[in-house]
Amino acid sequence: MATYRAMVVGMGKRGKHHAFAFKANPRFEVVGICDIMPNALPDLAAQLGGVAYGTDAAKLAQQVKPDVFCFCTHPSIRLPLLELGVACGAKLIAFEKPVAATSLEAMKIKALLAAHPEVKVVVSHQHRYGKHYQKVKEIIASGALGRVHTVYATTPGWMLHMCTHMIDYMRWYAGNPAAEWVMAQAAGKSKLADNHPSPDYIAGFIQFAGGIRGVLECGAGAPDQPEVAKWWGKNRIGAQGTDGFAEVLTNGGWRAVTKSGAMSGDGAMNYDQDMPPYVQEMADWLDGSIPAHQNGFASALAGFEIMAGMCRSVVEGGQIALPLTDDGMDELAALKKALPDRPVRLGAPCHAAEFGL
Secondary structure, three states: OOOOOOOOOOOHHHHHHHHHHHHHHHOEEEEEEOOOOOOOHHHHHHHHOOOEEEOHHHHHHHHHOOOOEEOOOOOOOOOOHHHHHHHHHOOOOEEEEOOOOOOHHHHHHHHHHHOOOOEEEEEHHHHHHHHHHHHHHHHHHHOOOOOOEEEEEEEEEOOOHHHHHHHHHHHHHHOOOOEEEEEEEEEOOOHHHHHOOOOOOEEEEEEEEOEEEEEEEEEOOOOOOOOOOOHHHOOOOEEOOOEEEEEEEOOOOOEEEEEEEEEEOOOOOOOOHHHHHHHHHHHHHOOOOOOOOOOOOHHHHHHHHHHHHHHHHHOOOOOOEOOOOOOOHHHHHHHHHOOOOOOOOOHHHHHHHOOOO
């Protein structure tokens, strides 16, 4: 079977996860790594088998000619790297969530990829490969909850870090229905200066096709999950149906109540377990043995538009129809103007340190 050449741009924590997951999979050969901070590159390149490295992504991509162009950078850097991935002839581009920081850039990315349908694109929402996430999906798919009418998620992490993660798994648990409209409110401006710029807290409702309601809280006002020690793992995603509920805690296992009774199990987000199947699906998709990657661009864009619509609802008021049909806007700039200059109120004291309170 074919071996695919992979290049990774951005060798921070997530870039390392991707590079070493590619190296561990016999279907891939890591051929190049790139970062604007060069000091660690020689050692990392040696660990990856003596691969090429450098600080100029365009130059390196032309040198190594990757089949898979992967980048793990802050949300402000998306379109130029996607353009580079297309230009260097990559068969598949993989990058970190979210799709973009604003819908203004997301719509340009959408147009670029529509002009190059031969390029496969994957966006990293890899938590779904955890055994506890999978167990909740299995319970829902079995019909044990009856008719699913509500999906929900809460996370204390701020929007550009965590919101599309939560939306992606909500949509998955609901059966990936289209979103028809959203309505939301937000508070707090401190994280708009972060490298993942976001309101401190955003919360709202999503109307999905089939009458399924989504409820989402993201940021400082979200409730605590006291069963979970790790702050970034205090995320709860689940589904309610006519016959019960099932939910996952990112670092706290899963639990459900159905007509068969109460049940629960363990599980915690673990890159060593979640990355291998995420990367293997890339090989399967490139081979043509599966019709699409679970984390393909179309699904990620649908989730991104929900997040962007929530931001627009905060700014404009009322309901925002989906999908978005315009050329995009800078939601972050609009939020800076619209949000009041007063501190966010916390959903739990344990959130204080992360929000400077």
